[in-house]
Amino acid sequence: MRKRKAALRKWLQVHISQQRYMSYVILIALSFFYLFPIYSMINTSLKTAEELAYGPLQPAGKLYLGAYSEAFQRIRKPFINSAIMAISATILSSVIGAMTGYILSRYRFRGSSVLFFFIIIGFYVAPQSILIPLVRFMGMLGIYNTYFALILTHTAYGIPITTLLFRNYFDPIPSSLVESAQIDGCSVMGVFTRIMLPLSLPAFAVVGIFQFTNIWNDYLYGLTLTQGVASQPVTVAVANLKGTTVAAWNVHMAGAFMSSIPVLVIYLFFLRLIIKGLLLGSVKE
Amino acid sequence: MAFLTPALVLVVTFVYVFLGWSGWLSLTDWKGLGGSAEFVGFKNYIKMFTNDRIFIKSLKNTLVLSGIFIGVTVPLGLFNAILLDLGLKARRLFRMIYLIPLSFSFVVSATMWLWMYAPESGAINSLLRIIGLGSLTQPWITSSSQSILSLAIIYIWQFSGFATLVYYAGIASVPQQLLEAALVDGASTFRKYVSVVIPLQRPATITTVVLLLMYSLRVFDLVWLTTGGGPGYSSQILATYMWRVTFNRNQFAYGSAIGILMFFLSMAIIIPFLAIVRRRGEA
Numbered sequence: 001m002r003k004r005k006a007a008l009r010k011w012l013q014v015h016i017s018q019q020r021y022m023s024y025v026i027l028i029a030l031s032f033f034y035l036f037p038i039y040s041m042i043n044t045s046l047k048t049a050e051e052l053a054y055g056p057l058q059p060a061g062k063l064y065l066g067a068y069s070e071a072f073q074r075i076r077k078p079f080i081n082s083a084i085m086a087i088s089a090t091i092l093s094s095v096i097g098a099m100t101g102y103i104l105s106r107y108r109f110r111g112s113s114v115l116f117f118f119i120i121i122g123f124y125v126a127p128q129s130i131l132i133p134l135v136r137f138m139g140m141l142g143i144y145n146t147y148f149a150l151i152l153t154h155t156a157y158g159i160p161i162t163t164l165l166f167r168n169y170f171d172p173i174p175s176s177l178v179e180s181a182q183i184d185g186c187s188v189m190g191v192f193t194r195i196m197l198p199l200s201l202p203a204f205a206v207v208g209i210f211q212f213t214n215i216w217n218d219y220l221y222g223l224t225l226t227q228g229v230a231s232q233p234v235t236v237a238v239a240n241l242k243g244t245t246v247a248a249w250n251v252h253m254a255g256a257f258m259s260s261i262p263v264l265v266i267y268l269f270f271l272r273l274i275i276k277g278l279l280l281g282s283v284k285e
Numbered sequence: 286m287a288f289l290t291p292a293l294v295l296v297v298t299f300v301y302v303f304l305g306w307s308g309w310l311s312l313t314d315w316k317g318l319g320g321s322a323e324f325v326g327f328k329n330y331i332k333m334f335t336n337d338r339i340f341i342k343s344l345k346n347t348l349v350l351s352g353i354f355i356g357v358t359v360p361l362g363l364f365n366a367i368l369l370d371l372g373l374k375a376r377r378l379f380r381m382i383y384l385i386p387l388s389f390s391f392v393v394s395a396t397m398w399l400w401m402y403a404p405e406s407g408a409i410n411s412l413l414r415i416i417g418l419g420s421l422t423q424p425w426i427t428s429s430s431q432s433i434l435s436l437a438i439i440y441i442w443q444f445s446g447f448a449t450l451v452y453y454a455g456i457a458s459v460p461q462q463l464l465e466a467a468l469v470d471g472a473s474t475f476r477k478y479v480s481v482v483i484p485l486q487r488p489a490t491i492t493t494v495v496l497l498l499m500y501s502l503r504v505f506d507l508v509w510l511t512t513g514g515g516p517g518y519s520s521q522i523l524a525t526y527m528w529r530v531t532f533n534r535n536q537f538a539y540g541s542a543i544g545i546l547m548f549f550l551s552m553a554i555i556i557p558f559l560a561i562v563r564r565r566g567e568a
Contacts, residue, residue, distance in 0.1 A: 019474065023368050027375075030365065031382045034442065037397040038385065040408045044400060056400065056408040057415065100292040117559070119292060122300040124555040126503040128527045129548035130303035132310060132541050137303070156299035159292050188288065217390035219506040224532075235392040239510055242396070249400065256396040260389050267388040271381055278447060279454050 045253035052250055071241060071255035077229045078237035079259070082216060085147045085233060089154035090211040094204055096155070097162020102196055104163065105170035106178060116167065122160035127220050135224055149225045150233065154215045162207050165280050169203040170196065209270055210277035213263045234259045304548060311542035317535040329542035340543070342518050343526040346433060350522060351501040353437040354444075359493055361441065362448025363486065367478055369449070370456050380453070383446035391443075395510035398439045402426045402511075429519035432512050436520055439507060444500065448493045455489030456482055488565065495558040502551055523547055 044052070045067055046060035104116050134153065138144040143152070173196070181191050222233035229237060238259045241252045267274055311329055315322035333340045365383060369376045386394070401408045402425035410422040426435040459482050467477045505524040508514065514521035514529065521529075523543060531540030 020371070020373065023371055023373060024375075027368055027373070027379050031379065034382055034386055034446070036408070037394075037401055037442065038389075040400060041393075041397045055411055056403075056406060057411050096291045096295070099288045103288045115289075119296050120559075121552075121555075122296050124499060124551055125300055125304070126499075126524070126544075126547045126551050128503065128505070128524055129544040129551075130299065130307060131527075131544060132531060132537055133303040133306035134299070136306075137298075153299070156295040159296055160300075163292060192288075213388065217392075219390060219392050235390050235506075238396070239392045239506075242399075242510075252396055253400070256393040260393050263388045263390075264385075267385060268381075271384065274384070275450060278450060 041253045041257055044249055045257050047250045049250065067250035067254040068258065071251045071258060074229075074241060075234055075237045075255050075259065078232050078234040081147050081231060082234040082259075083262075085150045085154065086212050086215040088151045089158060089215050090208050092151070092155040093158030093162050093211055094207050096159055097164075097207065098166045098197070098200060098204070099192070100159065100163040101166025101168075102170055102192055105167045105173075106175070116163075120160045120164050122157065123164065127157075131220075131224060134221075138225055145226050145228075145231055147226070147231050147233075150221060150231075153221050153225065154211075154218065158211050158215070161281055162211065165207045165210070165277070166200070166203060168280055169200060169206075173199060205270075206273050206277045206280065209266055209273050210281065213266060213274070216263055304545075307541045307544050307548075310538050311545045313538045315538040315541075317537050322538070325538075329539050330546070332539070333542060333546070339518050339521060340526065343514075343521045343523050346520060347502065347522045347524075350433050350437055350440070350520075351498055353434065354440040354501050355494055355497050357437070357441050358445050358448050358497060359490065361445045362450075362493060363452045363483070363490075365445065365449040366452035366456055367482075369453055370482075371474070380449070383449050385446070386443045387446050389443070391504065391506035392510060394439060394443055395507050398435075398442075399426075399511055402435055426512050426520075427516065429516045432516065432520035436508060436511065439511070440501065440504070443507075444497060448497070451489050451493050452486060455486050459485050491558065491561060495554055498554050499551060502547060502554075523550075 040056065043060055044056065046064055048061075048064050048066065051058065051061060051064075100119065104112055135144070138149040138153075141149075143149045177195060178191050181195055186194060217235065218233065219235040219239065222236040223239075226232040226236065238252075238255045241248070241255045310322070312324060312326060313322040314325045314328070369380055373379075389397075404410060404422070404424050404427055407425070409425070413419060413421050423431060426432050463481050463485075464477065467481045472480070503524055505528060508520060508522055508525050509528065512520040514525045524547070527540050527543040527547070530536045530543065
């Protein structure tokens with residue numbers, strides 16, 4: 001009996017460690033699938049034009065940054081445009097979303113849930129459905145081909161999701177907190193700025209990061225609303241690096257990698273906030 | 286109420302006024318700046334379904350691409366999430382690795398994958414040749430029979446980390462008593478997942494499928510910058526066809542009609558979803 005028990009335990013140990021071993025094998029194989037294209041991009045970006053001819057798998061010989069300096073020349077201005085555009089639109093859409101989400105969470109007036117639905121539907125409308133009027137509208141406002149057009153566009157289309165995220169965030173905050181402040185003579189604005197805003201700083205971090213990464217990575221609005229490096233975002237400039245010269249893959253990759261750095265850094269250092277944003281925006285509606 | 290004004294003004298203008306504007310344009314024959322716009326009724330929509338083979342092809346491609354993409358991403362995401370849930374030490378590292386592709390813009394992923402797929406000098410075919418599987422090299426996106434599949438692989442690469450994340454959260458929310466009960470009954474790890482955990486993942490599955498469908502319907506950049514809809518029309522999808530019709534051929538009215546059709550498609554997916562989520566308890 002005891003012998004059998006020991007045998008069972010041994011079998012279990014082997015079995016469990018086998019399972020763990022197999023899991024790691026699969027996880028590493030999948031990681032190869034996820035990481036190899038990224039490795040390939042970085043590797044190619046470090047090659048000289050001569051090294052490119054040795055084939056894509058050959059590791060770059062020495063740390064050659066020529067491709068980076070060439071790509072940098074061409075995407076410097078668009079990179080700055082993207083930074084201005086993404087930061088402004090992130091701030092604007094987050095602040096407006098916080099105000100709207102706050103009202104829709106605290107004040108249940110007639111039609112407030114219809115209004116909420118009416119706003120968040122905007123998140124699910126494909127850009128293609130509104131693209132032509134958008135271009136015309138920016139022309140009418142006289143800001144077509146400026147980054148103001150992009151700031152306005154990203155702010156407007158960011159509001160549905162920021163409202164949703166903030167409303168979900170404010171909902172569990174007890175209303176007794178608000179009532180006692182109102183008794184102390186706080187206005188709607190006062191309650192919002194003195195109680196809700198300080199409480200919602202973590203939410204601003206989540207929403208801000210969510211918005212910034214989405215806006216930074218946009219290409220379609222940049223492509224339709226801007227022309228030329230003076231106003232175009234970095235995604236459009238990187239796409240234009242392709243095909244200027246046949247052998248310039250190292251420059252193209254260097255530009256692509258540089259354009260990814262801001263969001264990549266956010267993913268590496270604030271992954272927890274990214275995960276929170278992705279889940280808040282998807283699971284809870 | 287003044288608090289709601291900025292949101293209302295912007296959302297009403299940019300979503301609802303623009304949708305109405307697009308809808309009106311789609312009923313005209315407007316051909317772009319300077320041209321006149323005559324009301325033509327549903328002519329553009331009738332043309333789409335009766336007299337435009339490329340449109341039908343684009344619609345079909347969009348559905349096939351979404352089907353492959355979601356058919357692989359959802360099970361893969363569940364599988365990854367279970368692997369991460371097994372309690373391995375390095376699970377955080379792997380979770381990060383799986384999410385990293387999501388951080389890249391489609392412009393950057395298009396660049397990476399063009400390089401991966403290039404038939405002669407591409408990384409995939411070179412890798413196959415080096416490990417002695419030269420016979421398995423493929424033309425990938427340069428072939429009209431493989432372009433959709435190749436694009437689907439890029440989508441899967443980029444979004445499976447997202448599916449993993451949603452399932453990972455779904456698995457973490459399985460009540461502890463249920464897992465303990467299964468353990469007491471002597472269920473193996475395999476049984477625990479098959480009969481306890483997976484049946485409880487319906488909400489996570491619905492969320493994942495709906496959001497992935499929404500993305501696959503609207504993604505433009507990834508296809509535009511890799512195949513451009515080609516070779517021929519083999520990978521033309523609604524999003525790229527709408528662009529081509531509008532901005533390359535100046536058929537603004539027809540482009541609007543495709544855009545409006547895409548709007549109805551996305552609402553057909555999203556409104557039932559919002560209704561389900563609302564019934565679930567409007568969390």
